[in-house]
Amino acid sequence: MQNCSMSRRRFLTVAGSTVILAGLGGLVGCSSNSGSASNSSADAAKPEAKGITGSITAVGSTALQPLVEAAAEKFQAENSGVTITVQGGGSGQGITQIVQGAVQIGDSDVFAEEKLDNKSDADKLADNKVCVVGMGPVVNKGVSIDDIKMDDLKKIFTGEITNWKEVGGDDLAITVINRASGSGTRAVFEKAVLAGTKVPDSFKPQEQDSSGTAAKMVKDTPGAISYLAFSYYDDSIKALSVDGVKPETSTVETNDWKIWAYEHMYTAAQPDEATQAFIDFMMSDEVQGSLVADNGYISVSGMKVERDADGNVTKL
Numbered sequence: 001m002q003n004c005s006m007s008r009r010r011f012l013t014v015a016g017s018t019v020i021l022a023g024l025g026g027l028v029g030c031s032s033n034s035g036s037a038s039n040s041s042a043d044a045a046k047p048e049a050k051g052i053t054g055s056i057t058a059v060g061s062t063a064l065q066p067l068v069e070a071a072a073e074k075f076q077a078e079n080s081g082v083t084i085t086v087q088g089g090g091s092g093q094g095i096t097q098i099v100q101g102a103v104q105i106g107d108s109d110v111f112a113e114e115k116l117d118n119k120s121d122a123d124k125l126a127d128n129k130v131c132v133v134g135m136g137p138v139v140n141k142g143v144s145i146d147d148i149k150m151d152d153l154k155k156i157f158t159g160e161i162t163n164w165k166e167v168g169g170d171d172l173a174i175t176v177i178n179r180a181s182g183s184g185t186r187a188v189f190e191k192a193v194l195a196g197t198k199v200p201d202s203f204k205p206q207e208q209d210s211s212g213t214a215a216k217m218v219k220d221t222p223g224a225i226s227y228l229a230f231s232y233y234d235d236s237i238k239a240l241s242v243d244g245v246k247p248e249t250s251t252v253e254t255n256d257w258k259i260w261a262y263e264h265m266y267t268a269a270q271p272d273e274a275t276q277a278f279i280d281f282m283m284s285d286e287v288q289g290s291l292v293a294d295n296g297y298i299s300v301s302g303m304k305v306e307r308d309a310d311g312n313v314t315k316l
Helices: 002-007 036-045 065-078 091-100 119-124 150-156 184-193 211-220 249-253 273-282 285-294
Strands: 010-014 017-021 054-060 082-089 105-108 129-139 175-179 206-208 224-229 260-268 305-307 313-315
Touching: 054 091, 054 273, 065 082, 065 273, 065 285, 082 273, 091 105, 091 184, 091 260, 105 273, 129 184, 129 211, 129 249, 129 285, 150 184, 175 184, 175 211, 184 224, 184 260, 206 211, 211 224, 260 273, 273 285
Parallel strands: 054 082, 054 105, 175 206, 175 224
Antiparallel strands: 010 017, 017 082, 105 260, 129 224, 129 260, 305 313
């Protein structure tokens, strides 16, 4: 049945968006008589048996995008009447569009209050913390160091340190690759690393609009450094430890690794039926039990600490 189910779905990528289209075919050619009676009660309990239909557009955080795409694929396998479009664009765009009512879900690495000019607009939204994401500095594999001090990391991203030899590496110029100003990943990184230190106007590193592009630039640029969510870590780049702490799930859960954030999927305060069903699926055991970890994220239930909108951390 699994292969047959996959044959009923098509995927289309347009202008950086992942569109997951409901299957066009019926179930006749894929059905099996075996076990039909035993499955009848389970089928009746599924959302599609209730006739859920609709279109959902989720826009925002590129750090969260891989998980939302993976969950959307699974959700549509069980809900053929729902079409889900997943787009990046950054946390700021996600929050702006959900407040405006232009989309059904705004994905964000930061609390909405951090991006809203009118803080009361947050009252129009429901905040769904679907997981936690660790983030950290990543460098081109040709960079010789494996660990960096937090203070030196700050100096690199404020332009004070410009060569890897200044932090124990080879004589190699540092190329800083930032995310765009609306990026939630950038906001999280700067809050943890810069801690309020102002970046000089004279320091103008290149900026990239998405995590995927930033990762590619680091891979292809000698001496490059940027920052990414753990979900983008792979063997093509090198993730640095900071102050001797490795970027791992276990160190995020205890706050020994300081660069992390909740991943929010904001909806309207009273979302439509299809959107609420998808959010419920995001919080289900099917997603939280395996899909979250499989895609490089951390379940909120695994955290030993919590963080509020002001960045204050308290132990649970």
